[in-house]
Amino acid sequence: MAANQGEAATEPEGGPVRHIPVLLRQVVEALEPRSGKLILDGTFGAGGYTSALLAQGAQVLALDRDPTAIAAGQRLVDASEGRLTLVHSQFSRLADHVAPGGLDGVVLDIGVSSMQIDEAERGFSFQKNGPLDMRMSAEGVSAADVVNRAKAGDLTRIFGFLGEERQAGRIARAIEKRRASEPFTTTRDLANLVESVNPRKAKDKIHPATRVFQALRIFVNDELGELAQALFAAERALKPGGRLVVVTFHSLEDRIVKQFFADRSGKVSGSRHMPMVEAKPAIFEALGKSVVIADDEEAETNPRVRSAKLRAGIRTDAAAQPADLSIFDLPDLASLAKMGA
Numbered sequence: 001m002a003a004n005q006g007e008a009a010t011e012p013e014g015g016p017v018r019h020i021p022v023l024l025r026q027v028v029e030a031l032e033p034r035s036g037k038l039i040l041d042g043t044f045g046a047g048g049y050t051s052a053l054l055a056q057g058a059q060v061l062a063l064d065r066d067p068t069a070i071a072a073g074q075r076l077v078d079a080s081e082g083r084l085t086l087v088h089s090q091f092s093r094l095a096d097h098v099a100p101g102g103l104d105g106v107v108l109d110i111g112v113s114s115m116q117i118d119e120a121e122r123g124f125s126f127q128k129n130g131p132l133d134m135r136m137s138a139e140g141v142s143a144a145d146v147v148n149r150a151k152a153g154d155l156t157r158i159f160g161f162l163g164e165e166r167q168a169g170r171i172a173r174a175i176e177k178r179r180a181s182e183p184f185t186t187t188r189d190l191a192n193l194v195e196s197v198n199p200r201k202a203k204d205k206i207h208p209a210t211r212v213f214q215a216l217r218i219f220v221n222d223e224l225g226e227l228a229q230a231l232f233a234a235e236r237a238l239k240p241g242g243r244l245v246v247v248t249f250h251s252l253e254d255r256i257v258k259q260f261f262a263d264r265s266g267k268v269s270g271s272r273h274m275p276m277v278e279a280k281p282a283i284f285e286a287l288g289k290s291v292v293i294a295d296d297e298e299a300e301t302n303p304r305v306r307s308a309k310l311r312a313g314i315r316t317d318a319a320a321q322p323a324d325l326s327i328f329d330l331p332d333l334a335s336l337a338k339m340g341a
Contacts, residue, residue, distance in 0.1 A: 020302045021048030022109065023247055023310050026292050030245045030312045031105040033058035039105035040098065040237070042091030042230060045069055047076050049107055050084065058104075059083050061097060065090045065137045090137070092229035095237045100320075105243045106234040110227055110253045129188035134217045143216045147190060148183045152176040161331045162224075162252065163215030167198045171212060187213075218252070224330055227253060231260045232323035235283060240317040243287060247310050254291075256328050257311045261286070263327045264313070283321060284313030 021027075027049060033039055035057035041050045044062040046069070053060050054076075060083060064070055070088045077084050087097055091108060132144040146158070155172035159165040174197045175184070184190050194209040218224060234244050248254040266282030292310040299306050 020305075021052065022302065022305045022308045023292065023294060023298070024048065024052055026310055027107055027245055027247065028052050028056065030287060030310070031107060031243050033105065037104040038098075038102065039107065040094055040103050040234075041107050042094055042234075043107075043109040044073055044086065045109070047073055049109065051076065053107075054080055054083055061085045061087065061103075063087050063089045063091050063094060063097070067138060090226060092226045092233060094230060095233040098237050100236055101239040103234075103237045103239060103242055105245070106238060107245045107247075108227070108230055108234075109247045110223070110249060129186055132184055132187055132190055134213075134220045136221045141220060143220050144184060146216060146219060147175060148179050157331065158219050159212055159215045161215075162218045163211035163213075164251075165211040165215065171197050214250075224252060224256060224328075225325075227256055228260070228325055228328050228330065229323065231257070232320075235264065235315070236320045238315040240315055242315040243312060244284065244315065245287075245310065245312040247308055249304075249307050249309075254309050254311070256330075258291075259328055261311060261313050264321070266318075280321070281318035282316050283318045285316060287312040287314050 031039055031053065033053045033056040036059075037057075038059045038061065039053050041053065041060055041062040044050055044064040047062070050060050050062045050073075060080075062073070062084060064073070064086075065088070067088055070086055073086045077086050089097060094106070132142065132147065134143040135141075147155070150158070152169075152172040152175070155175060156168045159168035159171060165171065171194055174193060175190075178184075178193055184193070190212070191207065191209040194212050195207070198208040200208050231244075231246075238244060246257045248257055261284055264283040265286070266280050290311065292312075294302075294305040294308060
């Protein structure tokens with residue numbers, strides 16, 4: 001899905017924040033890294049979590065879909081004395097890189113990294129004008145492809161669901177009208193169009209284009225689908241007693257993680273008026289609180305942590321279940337993914 005969102009990206013206004021791994025202490029406590037343990041960091045980014053795990057003596061297998069993160073991480077590989085393996089891969093395919101039941105822990109930090117935000121040429125932020133790209137892996141359909149080719153109805157679905165944008169329809173129709181005479185090529189161009197349709201109010205803390213950009217980034221990188229598949233992959237790759245730790249930053253991501261752990265808990269839900277449903281074996285047991293958030297001290301030093309939520313579970317010895325995406329209620333946007341191919 002992403003390079004590491006645990007490396008702080010932006011304040012609400014889009015200004016840079018120094019690289020601070022989000023909920024680092026809580027992540028390390030949940031994983032219990034030590035010598036002899038193999039832990040997979042599925043979102044390497046700038047190496048914040050990986051460095052902390054190595055410092056505790058663990059062996060680390062780290063993944064990132066962004067080739068620039070892989071290149072930048074080679075220095076840490078060289079300094080790790082053979083305890084870090086860095087692989088260019090989407091974390092949805094983490095089970096391809098380890099034997100079934102071979103991991104003691106998996107950590108996933110969901111979203112976009114500060115490194116990607118800070119590079120204008122990557123097109124993730126409208127604070128720095130750049131090409132309308134947003135591709136974490138630098139390949140496939142770009143944000144410009146989506147904005148310039150998708151039907152207004154499809155853009156409405158993308159902005160409305162993935163960005164939770166209330167003015168999705170108006171913005172989509174304005175995009176369709178404008179691109180008929182001139183296609184969108186830069187981040188600033190699109191941001192200005194959105195602001196013209198949905199002007200910023202004095203009380204607003206975020207730019208009117210923020211949710212549209214979020215939606216495009218999630219869609220272009222299939223972030224929700226990647227997260228869902230990564231959870232299933234972690235289920236197969238963790239040994240009994242292994243820990244799965246996931247840090248999310250907005251409600252769509254957190255809902256998927258919450259639904260996954262609920263489905264894998266083995267608990268039967270339903271009404272007394274409905275037929276009895278046979279209980280499934282528990283594949284994960286809850287680890288600590290159902291959800292962990294930052295304390296006031298961390299929130300003061302790192303503004304982005306205010307929206308972060310950590311959920312974690314311990315793998316039981318029950319057999320992994322089939323990957324069933326229906327448990328997540330994800331929107332059917334697959335038909336749009338081939339545009340520009």
